[in-house]
Amino acid sequence: MAQFSILSIQPQNLPYRTPQQWRSWLNDLTEWQHDLLHNHKEEGGEHYRYPMVQYRHNGFCGINEGGTLLMALLPLLLAETQLSMDMQREEIQMLTQPKQYRIINWQPFHAENYQIWQETNGIIERIDLLQNILTGHILGFCRSVGFEIPDKSLKVKLIGSLKEVGYKKFSTQNADLWRLTFDVLFEANIQLPQGIGLGKGVSKGKGILLHQISAPIKDTRVKPVSAVHKN
Structure with a gap:
């Protein structure tokens, strides 16, 4: 803890x-x-x-x-x-049973893993990629507040519908780029505080974590996300 x-x-x-x-x-x-x-x-x-x-x-x-x-x-x-x-x-601790969360305006990708996303066609592979990225974001936050999670003990699973919010344009020294954002529901075997940011752009209001308190989700299958490419 x-x-x-x-x-x-x-x-x-x-x-x-x-x-x-x-x-x-x-x-x-x-x-x-x-x-x-x-x-x-x-x-x-x-x-x-x-x-x-x-x-x-x-x-x-x-x-x-x-x-x-x-x-x-x-x-x-x-x-x-x-x-x-x-x-x-606030406190962080591992849980014996998973807890549900929601992230709004989550920006999971940097340049390298966005390229992997574009080259990945299967929905199962894409979901695995997003789950791995989200796991990394949670691990990074936990390290920043002094909580080291035992190796491979954090379990993260996307649930319900995966809502693609759209693309946000941002500029670098070399080019204008597009960053894909999502609203997602997930469950994880860890207690996290409401209101923290996860992912890219958290200092500017992206990726806000909320405790999932809505009605039970009837359809627990992750639904496909459209593959939109920006030039």
């Missing part, structure tokens, strides 16, 4: 902002001095680590050291706006 904290902050009297706009607002306010807020290295490039500060449509949240930093910035924030705050103590 591992315990950690999540501090959520919602500015109360500022105009609506997207996660990207909240990111810019907070970093402009702090003059881009804290790499936990933006994950960029001083010498250039990015830190390849799980983001400990994540931005949402209603504000931002900090996990462990990210929350500690946000607490230290409170005087600066309160000089700009009123705040609604919530501190949650």
Whole structure:
């Protein structure tokens, strides 16, 4: 078992902002001095680590050291706006029975595994690929908060319908690329906190994990996903 904290902050009297706009607002306010807020290295490039500060449509949240930093910035924030705050103590532990979850706007692919996805035609193979990627995302989050999962003990299974949300365009130094996103239901033999991000783009509001509390799923077969290719 591992315990950690999540501090959520919602500015109360500022105009609506997207996660990207909240990111810019907070970093402009702090003059881009804290790499936990933006994950960029001083010498250039990015830190390849799980983001400990994540931005949402209603504000931002900090996990462990990210929350500690946000607490230290409170005087600066309160000089700009009123705040609604919530501190949650969370824990991760393995379970004897699987628990159901939902992820919205999950972006599973980087360039290499997206190429594998495009070259994979069978639905079973595609589901296996997504399950393996999601397993890796969960393992990465757990490592970031100090919880090491015993080798091969984490079991992840996609359930119900696999909803393809669409493609999101993003730019790199070399080209404009497209990133495929999904809404998915899955079960896993681990207790995870609601509201964390998994996958690509989690610092900007993608891949939000929710506890599955809807009515029981009648059709537990994973349904095919259309193979759309962008040029």
